[in-house]
Amino acid sequence: MYITPKRGVLDPQGRAIEHSLKSLGFHNVGQVRMGKYIELDVAAQSAEEAAGEVGRMCEQLLANSVIEDYRLEVEGA
């Protein structure tokens, strides 16, 4: 799953990366947004069940829904 700062929320890590890249000479860089990427294995009967389960994990623990969005991708095993 991908957890990213919502649009409009200040992203200090992204800004820091942007400045560092520019000072390394990468002048064609535009806006940088930094988020989290989490891979996990879930035992489930179906892709829908796995997605529902991981959605609940995001809501309860992994994402702060006030300032972050999340997005899931399910891969079969």
Place this chain on the structure above:
Amino acid sequence: MYITPKRGVLDPQGRAIEHSLKSLGFHNVGQVRMGKYIELDVAAQSAEEAAGEVGRMCEQLLANSVIEDYRLEVEGA
């Protein structure tokens, strides 16, 4: 781009998430790996040029190639 710990490298954040999820009652969770997800805009003539540029950014700044792998996806603007 996605930056993840290499297989075999200890991933303490992933382990911490795994334990927290289990203590919240998600017992069907297997291994968790935590990485970084970075979105950035690059001005380039082609997808190949953009990918090359972002690859250089990863090598020079964003990923620690001793312990991390990275993977790129390019989207047209």
